[in-house]
Amino acid sequence: MLDLNKPQIIALFDFDTAVNRINDAYIASTQGNVQTGDVVHLAFPEANGDCHVKSGHISGTTSYVIKIASGFYDNPAKGLPSSNGMMLAFCATTGEPLAVLRDEGWLTDMRTAIGGALATRALARKNAKQVLIIGAGIQARFQAICLAKLMPERALAFSIWARDPSAAQAMSAELKGTGHVVETVLDLEAAVSNADIIITTTTATEPLFANGLVRTGTHITAIGADCPGKQELPTDLVTTASLRVCDMARQSLNHGEFQTASRTDAALQVIELGEVLSGAHAGRTSDNDITVVDLTGIAAQDIAITQTIIDAAASTDPT
Amino acid sequence: MLDLNKPQIIALFDFDTAVNRINDAYIASTQGNVQTGDVVHLAFPEANGDCHVKSGHISGTTSYVIKIASGFYDNPAKGLPSSNGMMLAFCATTGEPLAVLRDEGWLTDMRTAIGGALATRALARKNAKQVLIIGAGIQARFQAICLAKLMPERALAFSIWARDPSAAQAMSAELKGTGHVVETVLDLEAAVSNADIIITTTTATEPLFANGLVRTGTHITAIGADCPGKQELPTDLVTTASLRVCDMARQSLNHGEFQTASRTDAALQVIELGEVLSGAHAGRTSDNDITVVDLTGIAAQDIAITQTIIDAAASTDPT
Numbered sequence: 001m002l003d004l005n006k007p008q009i010i011a012l013f014d015f016d017t018a019v020n021r022i023n024d025a026y027i028a029s030t031q032g033n034v035q036t037g038d039v040v041h042l043a044f045p046e047a048n049g050d051c052h053v054k055s056g057h058i059s060g061t062t063s064y065v066i067k068i069a070s071g072f073y074d075n076p077a078k079g080l081p082s083s084n085g086m087m088l089a090f091c092a093t094t095g096e097p098l099a100v101l102r103d104e105g106w107l108t109d110m111r112t113a114i115g116g117a118l119a120t121r122a123l124a125r126k127n128a129k130q131v132l133i134i135g136a137g138i139q140a141r142f143q144a145i146c147l148a149k150l151m152p153e154r155a156l157a158f159s160i161w162a163r164d165p166s167a168a169q170a171m172s173a174e175l176k177g178t179g180h181v182v183e184t185v186l187d188l189e190a191a192v193s194n195a196d197i198i199i200t201t202t203t204a205t206e207p208l209f210a211n212g213l214v215r216t217g218t219h220i221t222a223i224g225a226d227c228p229g230k231q232e233l234p235t236d237l238v239t240t241a242s243l244r245v246c247d248m249a250r251q252s253l254n255h256g257e258f259q260t261a262s263r264t265d266a267a268l269q270v271i272e273l274g275e276v277l278s279g280a281h282a283g284r285t286s287d288n289d290i291t292v293v294d295l296t297g298i299a300a301q302d303i304a305i306t307q308t309i310i311d312a313a314a315s316t317d318p319t
Numbered sequence: 320m321l322d323l324n325k326p327q328i329i330a331l332f333d334f335d336t337a338v339n340r341i342n343d344a345y346i347a348s349t350q351g352n353v354q355t356g357d358v359v360h361l362a363f364p365e366a367n368g369d370c371h372v373k374s375g376h377i378s379g380t381t382s383y384v385i386k387i388a389s390g391f392y393d394n395p396a397k398g399l400p401s402s403n404g405m406m407l408a409f410c411a412t413t414g415e416p417l418a419v420l421r422d423e424g425w426l427t428d429m430r431t432a433i434g435g436a437l438a439t440r441a442l443a444r445k446n447a448k449q450v451l452i453i454g455a456g457i458q459a460r461f462q463a464i465c466l467a468k469l470m471p472e473r474a475l476a477f478s479i480w481a482r483d484p485s486a487a488q489a490m491s492a493e494l495k496g497t498g499h500v501v502e503t504v505l506d507l508e509a510a511v512s513n514a515d516i517i518i519t520t521t522t523a524t525e526p527l528f529a530n531g532l533v534r535t536g537t538h539i540t541a542i543g544a545d546c547p548g549k550q551e552l553p554t555d556l557v558t559t560a561s562l563r564v565c566d567m568a569r570q571s572l573n574h575g576e577f578q579t580a581s582r583t584d585a586a587l588q589v590i591e592l593g594e595v596l597s598g599a600h601a602g603r604t605s606d607n608d609i610t611v612v613d614l615t616g617i618a619a620q621d622i623a624i625t626q627t628i629i630d631a632a633a634s635t636d637p638t
Contacts, residue, residue, distance in 0.1 A: 001421065003322060040356035040374055042383060047412040053372060053385060055359055064361060066372060068385060068407065070414030084414040086407075088387065093366040095389030095403040100419055102320065 002099035002313050009103050012312040013110070015149060018305050022114050023277055025058060025304035029248065030274025033059040034300045037066075048073045056299035063089040063098055063310065065303040069108055081105075087306040099310050107309070111301040113142035115247065115273075116221050117150040119293040120197055122276050123245060123284050124219035128196035129157055134188070134208055134232070135201035136162035136171040139223060143199050144175055144182075158182040159191050163202075189213055200224055200232040211236040214290060221293045225257040233292065235260045242289035244270040247298050257294035321418035321632050328422050331631040332429070334468060337624050341433050342596055344377060344623035345566065349593025352378040353619045356385075367392045375618035382408040382417055382629065384622040388427060400424075406625045418629050426628070430620040432461035434566065434592075435540050436469040438612040439516055441595050442564060442603050443538035447515035448476055453507070453527055453551070454520035455481035455490040458542060462518050463494055463501075477501040478510050482521075508532055519543055519551040530555040533609060540612045544576040552611065554579045561608035563589040566617050576613035 004012070028034050037055035044050060049072030057064035069085035076082055083105035089098040101107065131147065133140050140160070148156055158180060162168040168184045175182040185191040192198060192213040198220045200208060211234035214220065220241075224232045238244060238261035246252035249270050253262040262268045273293065275281035284291050323331070347353050356374035363369060368391030376383035388404035395401055402424035408417040420426065450466065452459050459479070467475055477499060481487040487503045494501040504510040511517060511532040517539045519527060530553035533539065539560075543551045557563060557580035565571035568589050572581040581587045592612065594600035603610050 003419075035361060037359035037361050037372065038357050040359060040372065040385075042354060042356050042374060042376060044376070044383075044411055049412070049414055051383065051409065051414060053356065053359065053374060055361060055372060057361060057363070064363075064370065066359075066387060068409070070409065072412070072414040075413055078413070080413055080415070084409070084416065086416060088405075088407075090370065090387070090389065090403070092363055093368070093391070094394055094397070094399055095368055095370060095391040096399070097403065097405060097421060100322075102416060 001097045002310065004099070004309065004313065005102050006104045006106050009101055009106065009309055012309050012316070014308065014312060017308045018110065019114055019118065019150065021304035021308050022111060022301050023118055025300035026115070026118070026247065026274040027278040028058050028274070029298055029300040030272040030278065035059070036299045044072070054299045054302060056303055057092055058300060058303050061303070061307060062092055063307060064092050065089050065299070065306045067108070067299070067302045069105060087302060089306050089310055099306070101306060101309055107305050108302070109138055109142050111305040112139060112223065112295070112297055113146040115295050115297070115301055116143050116199060116223055117146040118277065119245065119273050119295060120147055120199065120219060120221045121150050122273070123243070123291045123293060124197050125217050125284070125287050128219060129154060130159070130195050131156050131197040131199065132159045132161065132191045132195035133199045133201065134161050135224070136160055136164070136167040137201060140201040141171055141174065143201055143223065144180065148180055155181070159185045159195070161185045161188045161191055202232055203230065204232045205229050206231060207234040208232050210234060216288045216290060219291045221295065222257040223295055225259070225294065226255065226296050228255050228259065231257065231260050233257060235264055238292055239265050239268065241292040242286070243284065243291045244268065245273050245276060245291065246270050246294045247273050247296060251296040251298070252294045256296040320416045321629065323418070323628070323632065324421050325423045325425050328420055328425065328628055331628050331635070333627065333631060336627045337429065338433055338437065338469065340623035340627050341430060341620050342437055344619035345434070345437070345593040346597040347377050347593070348567065348617055348619040349591040349597070355618045363391070373618045373621060375622055376411055377619060377622050380622070380626060381411055382626060383411050384408050384618070384625045386427070386618070386621045388424060406621060408625050408629055418625070420625060420628055426624050427621070428457055428461050430624040431458060431542065431614070431616055432465040434614050434616070434620055435462050435518060435542055436465040437596065438564065438592050438614060439466055439518065439538060439540045440469050441592070442562070442610045442612060443516050444536050444603070444606050447538060448473060449478070449514050450475050450516040450518065451478045451480065451510045451514035452518045452520065453480050454543070455479055455483070455486040456520060459520040460490055460493065462520055462542065463499065467499055474500070478504045478514070480504045480507045480510055521551055522549065523551045524548050525550060526553040527551050529553060535607045535609060538610045540614065541576040542614055544578070544613065545574065545615050547574050547578065550576065550579050552576060554583055557611055558584050558587065560611040562603065562610045563587065564592050564595060564610065564612045565589050566592050566614050570615040570617070571613045575615040
């Protein structure tokens with residue numbers, strides 16, 4: 001059985017392979033070719049922590065994957081990361097354990113960012129260039145880096161806004177240090193109005209900005225909302241958008257960004273990202289469309305990225 | 320992180336410690352001190368396999384446990400065991416991975432047998448001596464061995480019956496070889512009538528013997544039924560027993576041995592094993608009682624047995 005820690009996983013990781021596999025995983029999910037186990041939730045209120053277990057199998061692939069991910073939010077005060085976890089892969093024809101990937105949440109961060117980048121590339125205007133990232137945490141950094149890597153020809157320019165300006169400043173400095181065009185912004189309303197692409201990566205429970213600020217032609221990818229009560233975008237922006245896209249409709253409408261909009265408009269039309277990535281749905285049809293993507297995260301992404309690591313390990317070690 | 324394979328786990332295992340911890344786990348479960356995650360089920364019909372994930376935490380203990388167990392029933396034809404799995408333990412205050420126990424199902428087999436032995440010891444007559452074991456698989460062996468080990472002063476005499484007499488013969492020979500008093504029986508009805516204790520360990524979907532054969536004073540522990548449609552005992556034997564005991568009422572009535580009886584008698588009274596083990600319920604009150612225990616298996620057992628291995632590893636390796 002393969003047992004890899006985070007540095008070993010990162011060393012084996014190949015971005016382009018993961019992008020292709022995750023792209024295919026979204027399509028498989030939309031086409032009904034992914035079996036997903038019920039999500040397990042354990043809560044540790046006394047320790048300010050929780051643990052989730054996601055699991056599934058993509059039809060025709062060699063392994064099924066079980067992901068264990070925890071967040072213990074007092075850990076940083078103890079000098080520990082708040083996230084922990086591992087991806088476990090098992091042979092889909094014998095049940096034998098194939099791999100324990102002790103990634104400390106890195107593969108989840110990466111598959112989430114690749115999902116966001118795939119969605120943004122698929123739905124933003126072809127000439128979109130100005131990217132506003134709201135939030136300055138780990139996922140904000142991953143989103144910026146993956147988007148720039150996925151669309152190198154666009155020469156994207158990033159603006160970073162966060163509730164804590166010093167956090168935005170720190171993230172900007174990091175991205176500048178790796179060659180990105182980036183500025184910190186203090187006026188969120190102006191930045192929203194000037195953006196071609198907006199990516200939200202916060203834990204907000206109410207809209208980050210007012211409706212009416214987003215200009216026509218803008219694409220928005222909302223990453224933050226992942227449980228009942230979370231919301232980053234104005235409800236009216238969602239309900240009046242030209243196109244609403246999500247990774248999995250039942251998750252998005254139940255506990256993702258579209259939960260409030262779907263209560264406002266019971267007939268709210270949403271399509272799944274896999275339909276756009278496969279070409280079954282045209283996606284954006286005009287440079288004037290406002291498009292909104294909500295990603296809550298699906299097991300198919302975990303399976304896909306885990307399989308890329310297992311395959312890479314197998315190809316470097318023929319035993 | 321501790322990473323142990325099956326031989327290492329068996330080397331660290333201490334029977335008496337596990338018995339005590341599992342005893343306490345049943346009591347904690349009954350007293351509402353165990354958090355249990357929803358059971359995950361993945362099915363692989365093309366490979367004749369499935370996978371279950373159980374998880375939970377006993378209040379006040381240092382770790383939470385996630386168990387992954389698979390059965391791929393074409394494996395033996397490939398020279399592989401049908402069961403696979405592992406127990407994973409994580410720190411309940413930080414989420415850090417503590418241990419991967421690649422036990423291949425051994426800890427599940429052992430905790431199941433210890434549960435059966437604890438229930439049998441608690442509820443059988445004090446002078447019970449003649450034990451009939453129905454079934455001759457792995458769990459039949461574990462039940463016999465654990466029961467003899469838990470009640471050495473009784474000098475138990477075992478009778479083994481199985482649909483395939485040669486399987487019963489092979490199991491008898493094994494147990495004789497390790498010093499047990501054991502005989503193979505061919506006449507199941509006579510053996511049921513002569514038993515003080517009956518332990519059923521089969522995958523039967525209809526009663527193994529007719530009602531009316533069990534004599535007064537007999538104790539029965541039913542292990543086999545673990546999903547809708549399985550049943551080992553006559554329904555009338557269950558409904559007319561002096562006492563019905565299970566590990567977790569909602570499981571037993573939904574998919575355990577008591578499922579049929581509870582449909583026959585909507586007011587069927589059952590108590591939980593933890594109530595008997597804690598002394599909150601008196602259990603058997605007469606040598607004439609017929610007592611029936613149904614065990615479907617609970618996450619608290621998995622947590623308890625896993626913690627004994629982690630503790631043993633920590634005490635042998637102070638790093």
